[in-house]
Amino acid sequence: MEIGTISNIYLLILLPLFASLTCQIFQIKNFYFTIALSAVLAVFVLLVKIFPDVLIYEKIKNDYDLSLLSIALEFSLDLMGIIFLIVIVFLEAVILIYYRTDIIKILNQRNQSNFYSVFLLNLFSLVGILTTNNLFNLYLFIEIHSFSFFAITTISHNKKLLNISFKNFCLSAVSSILILICFFAIYLTFGELNFDKIADNIFLMPVNKIWFVLMILLLFSLALVTKFFPLWQYFEKIKSTSLVASFLIIDAFFIKTLVGLFLAIKFIYFFFGYNFLFSQYQFSPIMILIGFGLVFYSSFKLIKEHHLKLICIFFSISNIGFMISAIGMQSVESMQSLFFFLINFSLINFFIFLFASFMKKSCQTSSINRIFKIAYSSELSSIPFKLIIPFIAGLPFTFLFFGHWYMALASMELNLKVIMIIGLIFSNFVQLNIAMKIIDSMIKNNYISDINSGGFSKSKDYFQIICFWVMALTVFITALLSKSINDLSLRFASFLLANTI
Known part of the structure; x- marks a missing residue:
């Protein structure tokens, strides 16, 4: 090398x-x-x-x-x-x-x-x-992330936002204590801080001490959820146009979630191991049921939802549910599904959130019933925003299609995995329902007076326009390279399954 x-x-x-x-x-x-x-x-x-x-x-x-x-x-x-x-x-x-x-x-x-x-x-x-x-370095970096996240909120003078951030910081502090206890216990037991050396020794422990590993697993899982997935705290600020609020929501729902998923996969595959979690203690059904629960919950919430930001967040929760189920299914197809849901979560859902933020600022609303204001705008600067609308209305035909396809293949067994077929039906029905709402909004004649009255702000933010062009081109290019992306998903799946303990 x-x-x-x-x-x-x-x-x-x-x-x-x-x-x-x-x-x-x-x-x-x-x-x-x-x-x-x-x-x-x-x-x-x-x-x-x-x-x-x-x-x-x-x-x-x-x-x-x-x-x-x-x-x-x-x-x-x-x-x-x-x-x-x-x-x-x-x-x-x-x-x-x-x-x-x-x-x-x-x-x-x-x-x-x-x-x-x-x-x-x-x-x-x-x-x-x-x-x-290294365990110590991981703890150090996690703490730096927590403090820097909280430091950004101090710029805001919004009491509600500061209150939410303080609650999140308190949860993060509790999580940090749990992580410290786990890492300290591991170090005292194995005398090592290197991940690879600990992973090599963790299953050499006597059978009568396996409970110790289970306790570490449970404490670390609790710490992971409270530190990286406290999504419920930010719902009341999702519709806010505040700069700091938008930063915190993006960090909480996208960046933190991606880091949490990474750590979950890392510890499942390369630390605790497949044999311990899925063969010896049958954690697979628990993960599948948790994933199905998130998909069902988000689908139920999406049925009557009209605000694009909330639609984006519930889409993201649905993606997280499918990813958790994919981790628990332990097959090549489920890992490929995980890869495509990850790409969809990171590109399409993030894309929709930025678009909703733009609508909120330019049209004073993020309702999909007012999406026509951008679709029918004659402004040249609105072209990148118009390119986004087909992706919102056509979600089942983008990366989600591949994610759903591989999830369906992974679920074709006469056991608990088949429950995810029901989740796929719910998810696709809701996506079709939202697509129809968007199309309906754009073709209704009784909105012509609103269009003529000029609901779309003519002020141009060229930084945002550049952003949307970058995002649109990234999504289009990635979609055009579907063969290479599919090959990469297979490589990703093979790597995870081949390197697990």
């Missing part, structure tokens, strides 16, 4: 940290945005550059003979990790560009510097969480 690849991984880990410090040192107007965007794009380019090497070797670890830095900063970047990293860094870049104008309007120069500095610190923690191979 080339030393350059190892050096690039160290660089992508440390670059956001150095960029964060630079934003604090140089208080020059507009300089910190340039630094932040350059750092995010540089990390993305490094990930794309490293990706072919990860495809070849499947897992790249640091060489302890290379430098003393390897001892302090243990890393392991595998196929799953780099896919999650590319998706998360891409979303962070889009967020940074999309909210650029709002940040200039709302924050003064000092607060802008603090915002971008904390944003980069948050990115540093995310890259660290997804690349570390």
Whole structure:
């Protein structure tokens, strides 16, 4: 393996940290945005550059003979990790560009510097969480992420938002204590902090001490849910147009969820192991039922929902349900389904959320009954927004189609897995219902007076237009490369199933 690849991984880990410090040192107007965007794009380019090497070797670890830095900063970047990293860094870049104008309007120069500095610190923690191979470092990066997330909320002067964020911080603190107890117990038992060494030794324990591993598993699961999936706390602020509220909701529903899913998959496959969880203790039915419950709940909520932001959130919850079920099913088809639901969650659902935010600001509503205001707008700048509408109305025909297809194949067994067929029926029915609502909104004649009255704001935010073009082109190109994406999904599934304990 080339030393350059190892050096690039160290660089992508440390670059956001150095960029964060630079934003604090140089208080020059507009300089910190340039630094932040350059750092995010540089990390993305490094990930794309490293990706072919990860495809070849499947897992790249640091060489302890290379430098003393390897001892302090243990890393392991595998196929799953780099896919999650590319998706998360891409979303962070889009967020940074999309909210650029709002940040200039709302924050003064000092607060802008603090915002971008904390944003980069948050990115540093995310890259660290997804690349570390050491328990202590993982805990450290998780704590940095929690503090940076809370620091962003201090910019807001909204009491309700601060109250919600404080509750989230309290939950995060409890979760941190649980994680610390788990990691401390593991270290005292095995005398190791390296993931690989612990995974090699964890099943050498006597049978009468397996309860100890079970306790660690339960505590860690509880910590994971409270830290990365406290979605219920932000529902009352989903419709808000506040910059900070939008940032927190995006972080909670997209970025945090992706990190939580990554850690769940990592610990299931490479730490506790398939044989322990699914063969010895039959955790598979529990995960399938949890996933089905989330799909059923989101489908029920979507039937009467008209607000695009809430529709997006319930779509995301449905995707999470399918992904949890896919993890529990343990087959090549279910892992391919997991891959496509991950792509749909990260691109299409995120795309819809940004579109809903744009509608809320431009049309004073995010209701799908008013989507025609953008569809019939004569403004050239509305072209990228019009491209989004077919993706919203045609969700079953995008990445969800492949996700549903492989989920259906994985569910074709006469056992509990077949329940996910019912979940697929519910999900597709609701998506068709929403698509019909959008089409109905665009063809009704009684809205012509609203169109003529000019409901669509003519003010142009070119940063947002750039964002939508980037997102639209990304979705279209990814859809056109369906053969390559399908091959990558098979590689992803094979990697997970081949490397599990």
